[in-house]
């Protein structure tokens with residue numbers, strides 16, 4: 001028996017242990033963030049098991065209601081949302097919640113309140129739920145500004161004020177990727193232990209990638225810089241090889257691949273959706289925070305995505321995020337378009 005490997009295997013870096021170590025960097029902290037995160041982790045474990053047995057448990061298909069975006073809700077959407085809202089409230093560490101599935105923000109009962117605000121998409125990639133393709137949960141965490149005067153302003157904060165962000169991908173394995181502002185780490189759920197174990201320490205997105213990821217079905221409605229960029233990916237004029245197109249249609253899965261392999265994911269604005277499709281508070285901001293923490297960039301077509309100042313809970317924004325050099329290319333195309341005007 002390879003005792004060294006065995007010894008290594010017994011020194012388990014769980015996500016709780018990792019966050020407790022991180023907590024050491026904040027002498028003033030009283031463990032509130034660790035408690036909040038353990039409740040988010042509980043929600044992810046529940047959804048992971050529900051997604052795994054969805055077909056058997058008749059959780060496939062529509063729930064018969066529509067959400068604030070006018071989208072028909074799936075059974076798993078509703079279930080996941082309920083689980084996260086209850087877990088976050090019962091943590092006693094949250095104050096305001098924003099969910100993709102709820103039109104209004106949820107203000108936690110004052111008796112149960114804590115100092116954190118959580119914006120989340122309980123189950124992202126709804127178009128892929130019923131065909132078993134990877135889907136995920138996305139979350140972003142803020143600190144309230146004034147606990148005696150809690151308002152929507154506590155969640156309508158720029159992404160630069162975000163404390164932490166993450167996603168949990170329900171795919172061939174269940175992987176939770178987290179950043180608390182000190183790099184990005186990935187944890188894989190070991191079903192036999194029921195624990196998320198550190199498997200992807202200190203994720204750094206490659207500086208330049210070989211993959212572009214976009215729904216080309218919208219190409220006829222794209223603006224010039226986006227069309228030019230995708231053309232360059234397919235027919236590079238500088239002698240480099242064309243990029244490969246990879247598009248799963250679940251942001252969590254497309255971003256997870258981009259973080260690990262590099263390249264660029266884009267959901268641009270187009271004539272049909274002048275603000276793009278993806279929502280700022282619980283899709284664009286968390287993924288932009290993670291991408292920047294991993295050494296990449298996130299751009300809206302006009303500015304650094306995290307510097308957006310949202311005014312509505314379910315506001316949308318165009319987004320280009322991924323490897324540093326790839327996003328630089330599209331920033332240059334938008335800059336030359338702007339200077340040409």
Ligand code: FBP
Pocket residue numbers: 071100121123124125126127215249250251252277
């Ligand atoms: P939901 O949160 O409603 O699932 O929508 C978001 C999403 O599914 C993203 O995960 C994905 O990147 C995008 O929409 C796919 O959109 P499209 O089908 O237009 O390419």
